[in-house]
Amino acid sequence: MDMPRPDAAILSRKARxxxxxxxxxxxxxxxxxxxxxxxxxxxxxxxxxCPPLAAILPRSTTEVAAALKICHDEGVPVVPRGAxxxxxxxxxxxADSVILGVARMNAVLEVSYTDxxxxxxxxxxxxxxxxxxxxxxxxxxxxxxxxxACAIAGNIAMNSGGAHCLKYGVTTNNLLxxxxxxxxxxxxEIGGPWMDAPGLDLLGVVCGSEGQLGVVTExxxxxxxxxxxxxxxxxxxxxSEVAGACVSDIIKAGVLPVAIEFMDRPCIEACEAFAxxxxxxxxxxxxxxxxxxEAEIRHQLDLIMQIARRHTPVELREAADADQAKRIWLGxxxxxxxxxxxxxxxxLDGTIPVSSLPFVLKRIGELSRDFGLxxxxxxxxxxxxxHPLILYNANLPGDQEKCExxxxxxxxxxxxVGGCLTGEHGVGIEKRDLxxxxxxxxxxxxxxxxxxxxxxxxLLNPAKVFPLQVTASxxxx
Amino acid sequence: MNEMRPASEAELCEIIRAASGPLVxxxxxxxxxxxxGAVLETGGLNGVTLYEPGALTLVAGAGTPVxxxxxxLATEGQRLAFEVPDLRGLLGREGTSTLxxxxxxxxxxxxxxxxxxxxxxxxxxxxxxxRGEVIRNGGRVMKNVTGYDLVKLxxxxxxxxxxxxxxxxKVLPRPETEATLCLSGLSDAQAVEALSAALGSxxxxxxxxxxxxxxxxxxxxxxxxxxxxxxxRLRAVLASYGAGVEVASPWAAIRDVTAxxxxxxxxxxxxxxxxxxxxxxxxxxxxxxxxxxxGGLVWALMAPGSDVVGRLGAFSGHATCLRGGVAxxxxxxTIATLTNGLRLQFDPRGVFA
Numbered sequence: 018m019d020m021p022r023p024d025a026a027i028l029s030r031k032a033r034x035x036x037x038x039x040x041x042x043x044x045x046x047x048x049x050x051x052x053x054x055x056x057x058x059x060x061x062x063x064x065x066x067c068p069p070l071a072a073i074l075p076r077s078t079t080e081v082a083a084a085l086k087i088c089h090d091e092g093v094p095v096v097p098r099g100a101x102x103x104x105x106x107x108x109x110x111x112a113d114s115v116i117l118g119v120a121r122m123n124a125v126l127e128v129s130y131t132d133x134x135x136x137x138x139x140x141x142x143x144x145x146x147x148x149x150x151x152x153x154x155x156x157x158x159x160x161x162x163x164x165x166a167c168a169i170a171g172n173i174a175m176n177s178g179g180a181h182c183l184k185y186g187v188t189t190n191n192l193l194x195x196x197x198x199x200x201x202x203x204x205x206e207i208g209g210p211w212m213d214a215p216g217l218d219l220l221g222v223v224c225g226s227e228g229q230l231g232v233v234t235e236x237x238x239x240x241x242x243x244x245x246x247x248x249x250x251x252x253x254x255x256x257s258e259v260a261g262a263c264v265s266d267i268i269k270a271g272v273l274p275v276a277i278e279f280m281d282r283p284c285i286e287a288c289e290a291f292a293x294x295x296x297x298x299x300x301x302x303x304x305x306x307x308x309x310x311e312a313e314i315r316h317q318l319d320l321i322m323q324i325a326r327r328h329t330p331v332e333l334r335e336a337a338d339a340d341q342a343k344r345i346w347l348g349x350x351x352x353x354x355x356x357x358x359x360x361x362x363x364x365l366d367g368t369i370p371v372s373s374l375p376f377v378l379k380r381i382g383e384l385s386r387d388f389g390l391x392x393x394x395x396x397x398x399x400x401x402x403x404h405p406l407i408l409y410n411a412n413l414p415g416d417q418e419k420c421e422x423x424x425x426x427x428x429x430x431x432x433x434v435g436g437c438l439t440g441e442h443g444v445g446i447e448k449r450d451l452x453x454x455x456x457x458x459x460x461x462x463x464x465x466x467x468x469x470x471x472x473x474x475x476l477l478n479p480a481k482v483f484p485l486q487v488t489a490s491x492x493x494x
Numbered sequence: 495m496n497e498m499r500p501a502s503e504a505e506l507c508e509i510i511r512a513a514s515g516p517l518v519x520x521x522x523x524x525x526x527x528x529x530x531g532a533v534l535e536t537g538g539l540n541g542v543t544l545y546e547p548g549a550l551t552l553v554a555g556a557g558t559p560v561x562x563x564x565x566x567l568a569t570e571g572q573r574l575a576f577e578v579p580d581l582r583g584l585l586g587r588e589g590t591s592t593l594x595x596x597x598x599x600x601x602x603x604x605x606x607x608x609x610x611x612x613x614x615x616x617x618x619x620x621x622x623x624x625r626g627e628v629i630r631n632g633g634r635v636m637k638n639v640t641g642y643d644l645v646k647l648x649x650x651x652x653x654x655x656x657x658x659x660x661x662x663x664k665v666l667p668r669p670e671t672e673a674t675l676c677l678s679g680l681s682d683a684q685a686v687e688a689l690s691a692a693l694g695s696x697x698x699x700x701x702x703x704x705x706x707x708x709x710x711x712x713x714x715x716x717x718x719x720x721x722x723x724x725x726x727r728l729r730a731v732l733a734s735y736g737a738g739v740e741v742a743s744p745w746a747a748i749r750d751v752t753a754x755x756x757x758x759x760x761x762x763x764x765x766x767x768x769x770x771x772x773x774x775x776x777x778x779x780x781x782x783x784x785x786x787x788x789g790g791l792v793w794a795l796m797a798p799g800s801d802v803v804g805r806l807g808a809f810s811g812h813a814t815c816l817r818g819g820v821a822x823x824x825x826x827x828t829i830a831t832l833t834n835g836l837r838l839q840f841d842p843r844g845v846f847a
Contacts, residue, residue, distance in 0.1 A: 131690040131769045155694075176639045187637060189646065190614045205828045210767045212790050213600060213611060214650060215812035216825055217833050221613060221646020225639050242696045265548030271571055271667035310727075313720040368635040371549040400636035401549070440637035448640070455640055456630065463629045463840070464642040470835035482641060 018065060018106070018421075018446050021480050021492065023113035027070065027093055034091050034115075035071050041083035046121075048072040057098065057116045061163075062106040062447060064417060069096065069110035074118045078196055078204055078234040081117065085232065086202030088115055094476050095200065097228035099171025100142065102163040104364055105445025107175060107227055111480060117232060119170045125149045126235060134193055134210045136237045139170035143177075146238060155240040158185035161441065162353065173233050176225030178441035183399035184275040184308070185241070187441065189224040194237035197223060197230075200472045210237055222467060227443050228478045230471035244308035247275065249345045250318055252325045253299035253332035257281060260301035261374035263328045264398045267305065268371075272320050277399035278304040278349050281378070284356075284393040284406070285348070291355030294348030297332035303398065304349055352395045353406070360391075360408035363420050367431030368440035371401045380430055381405055388423040390416075402440035403431070429454050444482045452484055461487055501538040503620070503628060503659045509534065510657070511626035516847035519653035521557065521595025524588075525581045526652055531847040536594050539659050544634065547572060550665050551617065551634050556594025556658040563593060567665055575666040576612045577603030577745075583755040585816065594658040600650030603749040604701040604713070607693065607787040609666070613649035618662035621648055623655065624841025634662040647836070655840040669715040673725050674701070676741040677710040677732065682772040685710040686789035688735040690768060693788050695731050697724040703748045704785035710735075711744055753784050754795045760818025762802055764792040766811025777805050 027034070035049045048054060054068040070093070075081045088095050094114040101108050110116050122138035123145070129135075130153050137146055143164040146157040160179035161167055167177070173195065178187040185191070194208030208220045223230055254260040257279075264277055280288065280302045289296050296302060307317040318335060325333055336342035348355075356362045369377050378394065385392040385407075396403040405427055409420040428438050428448065432455050438448045452461060461483060468475065468491075475491045498517075500506040510517070516531035536557040544553040547570040554563060560578050567573050578596050582588060595601075597619070602611035618632030631644035648655060677688060685704035692699045692712050701713030712732075714724050729738055747753070754761065759781055766774060768789030775783050780794040796802060796818070803823050806813055814822050825833065 129769070130694055131687070132767050133690075133693060154696075176643065178637050182637065186610060186614060187639075189643065190610055203828055205832070206826070207829065209810055211765045211811040212606060212787055213602070213765050215765070215814065215822075216829070217655070217836060218600070218613060218646045218650050219829065219832055221649070222643055224646075225643045242694050245696050268550060268667075269548045269570070271670070273667060309720065310723055312723055313717070316717055316719055368637045370546065370551065370635060372546055397637070402635075402637040435633065436635050437633050437638045437640045439640050440635070441639055443639050444641065452641060455633075459627045460630045461641070463623065463627075463631070463644060466839040467642055467644070467647070467836065470832060470839055 019485060020067065020111050020446070021485060023111055027113040030091065031070055034093060037087045037091070038071065038073055038084055041087065042073060042075060042080055046074045046076065046080070048074070057110060057118070060101040060103040060106060060108040062104055062109065062445065064411070065106055065109050065446065067110055067112055069114050069116045070112065072116040072118060074121050076121050078198060081198045081232055081234050082202045082204050084117065085198055085200055089201045089474065089476065092474070092476065094479050096478050097170065097174070097232050099140065099168030099174065100166050102167040103171060103175065103443065103445055105439070105443045105447040107171070107443050107445040107481060109446055119168060119234065122234060129210065130155065132210050133240050134237050135240050136235060137169060139173065139233045139236050140168050143167050143169060143172055150240050154243050156243050157238055157240055158191050159188050169236050169238070170233055173224050173236060174226065174228045175441070175443035178402065180276045180278060180397060183277060183397070184273055189221060191239045192220060192224055192236065193239055195220065195223060195233045196235035198232045198234060200231070200474065200477050205231065208237065227445065227482050229468055229482060230477070245310045246314060247306055247308040248314050248318065248336050249304050249306040249342050250321060250336065251332065251334040251345045252303045252305070252330045253297040254301045254328065255299055255331050257301040257378045258375035259328050260303055261371070263303065263325055265371060266324045267321055268399065270320060270324055272307070272317050274305045274307050274321070274399065276304070276306040277397070279394070279396050279398035280349065280352065281394040283391060284352055284395045287355040287359055287393060288348035288352050291358055292348050292351040294344055296348050299331045304345055349395070356393060356406050356408065361411040362406045362408050363424055365403065365405045365407070365424055365427055366439045366442040367428045367436055368400070368402045369431050369434050369436035371398065373434040373436070374398070374401070377403070377430060377434060381427055384423060384426050388419060390420060390423055401436065425451060446481055449482060450484050452482070465491065497533040497535050499535040499538045503539065503622065506539070506622050506657060506659065507626045507628060510622055510624065510845060513845045517845055518847050519657050521592030521598070522559070522589040524591045525585065525595060525601060526599050529847040534657065536592060536657065542566060543660070551662065552665050553634055553660065553662040554593055555660055556592065558593045560591045560593060560596055568668070571668050572665045573668045574615070574663065575605060575609045576615055577605040577749055579603045580750045584751045584761070593661055597649050597658055597661050598651060598653050604703060604745055604786050607702055607790065608698065608700045613646050615664045616645050616649050616661060617664055619645050619648050619658055620660040621656035621658045624843055624845045629656065632662065636664055654837055654846050670717045671721055672713055672715040672743065673721050674741050674743055674745070675712045675725060675728060675738045677735050677738045680710050680735060682706055682775055682785070684735060686768055686772055686785065688732055689788040691731055692728060695728065697728045699728065701745055701748070702788040704789070705753055706783060711748065713745060748784065748786060751784055751793045754782055754793055757782070757795055760796040760798055760800060760820065761816040762794045762796060762813055763816055764794065764811060764813045766790065766792065766809060770810055774806065774809050777807065778802065779805065
């Protein structure tokens with residue numbers, strides 16, 4: 018994965034740029050020490066690293082605006098950073114860029130239970146948004162796996178999803194408004210605690226723009242009343258085709274579970290070894306969760322189990338209580354950790370039409386054999402968002418390149434069957450060069466034109482999302 | 495000039511490239527403004543190209559009549575969950591509502607308050623921009639963060655950025671049954687309070703409207719047993735607002751704002767913070783209003799020429815005039831700069847009226 022060559026003129030002006038930033042920010046909010054800058058050299062795509070020119074850690078919208086105005090004047094690229102949990106390299110700096118970290122901006126600004134929203138500074142973590150309203154019986158719905166650590170700013174940048182979005186939607190469906198600072202320092206208020214836009218839906222295009230249109234400093238988020246209860250059921254099948262057919266039948270029957278999670282044999286085995294959740298050894302395992310009162314849960318689970326039985330499951334296990342429910346989720350929730358323990362892995366994020374599931378799994382199996390690398394599959398089956406984990410050895414020369422090549426083939430396969438490159442992680446640098454597989458030149462150009470409007474000088478996170486050769490002329494200008 | 499009605503996307507591109515004056519893009523002409531200009535009809539771009547009930551996905555040409563989609567979905571026990579309003583009665587229009595028109599207006603009914611707006615169910619679009627180029631964005635899958643979300647930008651863009659030619663939608667199962675609870679005699683303020691309490695409960699209310707002088711309505715949908723259970727629990731939550739009675743479904747009338755149809759006067763639509771709505775309505779001095787979305791949406795019928803902008807003052811939300819001679823409040827300059835910038839990028843020659 019290439020990154021643009023740093024601009025020598027900017028590197029040579031480091032002292033002056035840092036001095037100017039110190040004029041508008043508190044002393045502890047500007048980091049330029051080489052050792053300290055190591056903390057910002059990568060995100061969760063840790064195979065790629067590069068310390069930035071400097072890092073700034075503002076505490077308010079005003080500070081962000083003042084700092085961005087200086088970077089704009091100086092022509093310095095700015096890479097916004099939430100909590101640095103991006104799996105796509107969304108927060109990877111270049112040597113000539115300033116990292117703008119929002120982690121210190123984590124206050125709750127307003128909560129309204131009557132109007133069902135919370136307004137927070139964007140550095141607040143996803144889970145602590147729910148934490149701020151849970152005593153009143155509310156929660157914030159999008160629940161990415163990294164929710165303990167990830168920041169709302171990053172959730173908005175990547176339009177993050179989670180296991181429960183089959184029912185509750187992803188970030189864009191739960192975001193009501195933002196305070197955003199444009200690259201030139203202009204503060205823009207978009208949306209608020211109401212339910213639609215008066216003109217163009219700018220909020221809709223800001224969400225998921227990977228920090229390329231502006232720096233979101235505050236967000237108004239929809240909060241929802243917590244359901245009375247929830248219970249999962251676990252089912253094992255002797256083929257992924259049958260598991261896929263079962264998912265489709267459940268959805269067709271009019272039941273809308275909050276989550277349908279899928280794991281294949283390699284994944285089940287790794288999770289068992291790691292977490293000992295007591296999963297059956299089989300080809301495909303589904304965890305289906307429903308919500309409501311006790312009676313409602315009973316009714317939905319009965320329907321789901323009836324459908325499952327028609328597909329002759331090798332295992333059908335209901336959680337009798339909260340403890341058993343926890344055990345059913347335990348393996349799934351530790352899947353990534355389990356994989357990390359046995360190997361280095363690369364986590365893909367393509368989405369496919371649910372109907373293509375058996376074909377795609379079969380092809381992934383073939384590709385895995387061709388490349389000589391194991392692939393374990395764990396994903397959100399209800400919405401077709403796959404997470405194939407490619408296992409490799411980072412210490413083995415050439416293995417990472419091989420892994421990336423296999424990853425690219427799998428993502429191309431997702432696009433071929435009518436899906437997309439990324440369902441919830443974002444493009445970042447990881448899938449940047451595959452964008453032309455999904456979109457034609459005119460489709461990409463239309464997106465670039467949107468950035469032209471928000472960031473005419475192409476200084477905000479400029480080396481991400483689009484193939485470098487496609488953006489070269491704009492970044493140079 | 496005759497109406498233009500391209501039969502294909504390629505023909506549409508040619509028309510746009512050749513256009514010298516403003517084009518008025520029109521689906522069925524059943525909603526939205528009808529400015530001056532040569533009419534460009536999208537009805538020829540019709541037909542369902544994909545429907546997978548097991549994946550909750552439907553793809554169709556923008557000119558496809560909504561009624562046709564709803565009939566098709568009904569055969570599989572599914573529906574468009576955002577509940578398309580039919581505003582023909584309210585706006586005095588005729589014609590056949592199309593998918594493209596609905597998406598271009600982000601037209602969303604009472605269920606918007608809980609399940610989301612039209613834009614939340616749009617998975618992908620194809621459109622032709624003002625340069626006459628075909629642009630694709632999104633796709634047909636439910637989760638997609640590949641590149642910028644132009645689907646949301648086009649939804650609700652009212653034909654000002656491009657002409658939609660195809661839309662992929664997420665659809666949902668039609669529930670087994672529904673029930674409506676009606677509370678009587680509440681003031682606007684009490685009504686919005688009651689609706690907020692209901693929306694803050696775990697009983698999944700999917701309709702929350704208030705018609706002053708008529709009643710305050712709450713809808714619950716789902717499996718029969720579950721609906722019964724939740725209705726009773728909801729009654730308990732709302733006990734302090736009166737006993738409430740179960741009534742026949744008023745939701746088509748609420749969705750279509752029939753209470754204000756066929757009456758003279760200026761017509762305004764307000765989208766606002768629900769708890770502020772009763773105060774705003776009091777300031778307006780409207781002849782009649784309908785509250786939907788738990789108070790977050792207000793339709794107001796005003797005496798002709800009323801100074802709505804002046805009476806509204808500052809409030810959390812926005813107002814649009816749908817009928818009458820008065821323009822709505824202007825966008826803040828920062829938003830206007832971005833909006834105009836986007837229009838210039840997508841329609842540099844100003845082809846779309």
